[in-house]
Amino acid sequence: MFNGSFSDTWQANEKTGRPRKGVFEDLVDERRQRGDLGWVLRTRRSVPSPAFCAAGTSAASAAIKSSKSPADINRDVLSSDRLTYGLREISLETGRPMPELMSEAGAILDEMSHCLSMFAIRSFGYAVAKVMKRIYRGVFVNTEGITQLRKACSEYPVVLMPMHRSYADFLLLSLVCYDYDLPLPAIASAMDFMGMQLIGSILRNCGAFFIRRSFATDRVYWLTFVEYVKTHVRDGLHPVEFFIEGTRSRTGKSLYPKTGMLGAILESWFMCEVPDVYLVPVSISYDRTLEQKLYAYELLGVPKPKESTSGLLKARALLDEDFGSVHFYFDQPISLRKFATEYGGVDRSVHSLAPKVKAQLTDAETRMLKAMAHHVVSRHCLNAVVSPFCLLAALLLADGRACRPVPLTELAADLEWLRLRLADVGSLASLDWPAQLSTEAVIAEQCRLHSDLVTLLTKDQAVALVTAPDSDLEARAAQRLQLSSYRNHIMCHVIELALYDAATLKSSDGGLGAAAVFDTLRHLLHREFPTISDAEEMPDMADALPRLRNFARACLRPSLAGCSQVCSVLLEQPELAAQSSERHIAMAAQKRAFANLVSNPSLWDDWESVSLDLLVNAVHGLHRLRILTKSRGAAATGDGGSSCDFERLRRLHLILDPLTRTQPDGVHEVPSTRSRL
Ligand SMILES: CCCCCCCCCCCCCCCC(=O)SCCNC(=O)CCNC(=O)[C@H](O)C(C)(C)COP(=O)(O)OP(=O)(O)OC[C@H]1O[C@@H](n2cnc3c(N)ncnc32)[C@H](O)[C@@H]1OP(=O)(O)O
């Protein structure tokens, strides 16, 4: 877990002279003090290539290796035994001639491959640094993590696995690598950016390699992609960087991990092509997210604006805004070899019984792959720095208290209480709390930074939500979703308690018993909260303070309300299950939630039930519980069409109903009015 501290007082790092708080130092401050030109033109300290790459090679050939060009990489991919064997198999099965398949693989590679050049990095880095200085107060990095990463880069291939909350993630991460003289990464990027005029080729030259969003059934694509990734891992010259969540989280919660890319990386080690691989989870936390408003509308179903250079230019108004600070936490590198030993049950020697070109992951390896993917996502959350606004948002949302302005003194007392209680139970070591300020001053500062969401009414000394006009339902929901995205940053710290609380609420177990309710909710919410532990046993949290339980319950209730919407819509329109895809069921549930809000806007938790992500996750939960079962044809085509066990659906609805209606009291002193929004 987060192994650092936030110092109350700012100090200078004795080595670099940079401002430092706790384990973090700010790299933007230096950019403000000194010009950027010298910074981009300077000679960088190099990191030696991994020992295993250079082993047995002369200094000269090691030098050649360290300068392998993108064209060399592509040549290695196309001439690899694995690719040739795979294509030959496809040729035999489909009757397609080998030269045709080879040229298809070549075309895929031409489209995919990066063209990393230091000249491009330096030029683009100059522009990126200028923008970052303008919009962020600081970019903080845990220097110990950098030291460990540097060491890892000189030992074995390294894979950077950042969480994905913003487009700024990959720009800043490359900037950090450049600044700390680390090898620049090759970054898996969705095709969306490739079509951007000029920017597409700049990103390619800065290390982006472009992959399709999904290539589930395209075997030639899979083969080429896997070999391309593995070639990078084997060479160990550039860290490979990819976003395991596959897309930016619009909700502030972790996304269910994708395993295709990680599978390719692990394969290099399972097949004994490299002695070890280091995986480095990188947590990135923004005080205020650039895309916050766009995300909320996307959750409501408004299509994402297409990435384009003109769109980028239009977004320049953002340059005049204050987005607070960013924190990067580089976790201790995870050795794949050590992880496999601790995980147990993986026997790599099975691959020596068959030619490597034929090898496929065993079931045990696939299980380890999934466990590793979840482990990384959990590390992301546990290490992510939390801003005071996340606690503030959670308190304001709990039990609809922000229906009316909340007195500053009351909010400050609750914030102080929550901060200390979460610290007591070991959560939130990573809270970025400016201890030199009073709690009231912290709240005032957060209201300034998030003035688009909350406001401090100075005359009344109270905090109120900024709300859109009553008539604009969509805008009101968007405001609410933005606020909840900050609350969601702390969900991983309270989810187990919230589940325990829900399971042990007498009114909800319907005779099932707490353990069975716990298990049901755990499966139902497995996509909504991928960090929920897989352990079969319900943890014993009976000692948790009642008020903390109430808080956790209030945090969970919107997700349960979303699940309840999905159950209701399926019960009211039984034909939906058989005819519709997951997204269509979610859209029907969203329509229902909006209709509820029109007739009763005081349904506080239903303002989050309009989030499509939440609703799609709920449908996945029903699949996981086997209440919905995809028909065979639909499973193959990815289309809709599931059979539904309505009896079990009804029973689940009965469990959820009291949980979404229970009024938690004691989250704060003053009971909520729930009368108006
Ligand atoms: C100084 C500073 C300068 C600044 C300098 C700036 C630098 C600027 C750089 C810009 C850089 C931009 C960076 C953008 C950031 C993104 O664009 S993030 C989005 C792109 N990245 C990713 O998505 C990475 C994570 N995604 C994955 O790993 C996904 O799995 C993949 C690889 C994309 C594939 O996705 P998919 O086709 O949806 O596949 P997935 O659902 O994982 O699996 C589908 C099926 O294929 C099967 N499968 C798995 N492996 C295989 C296999 N090897 N063969 C065949 N089938 C397989 C699976 O078993 C699965 O089957 P089922 O279990 O469903 O039956």
Ligand SMILES: O=C(CO)COP(=O)(O)O
């Ligand atoms: O992940 C991406 C780039 O960062 C691709 O965009 P989305 O987050 O919109 O899917």
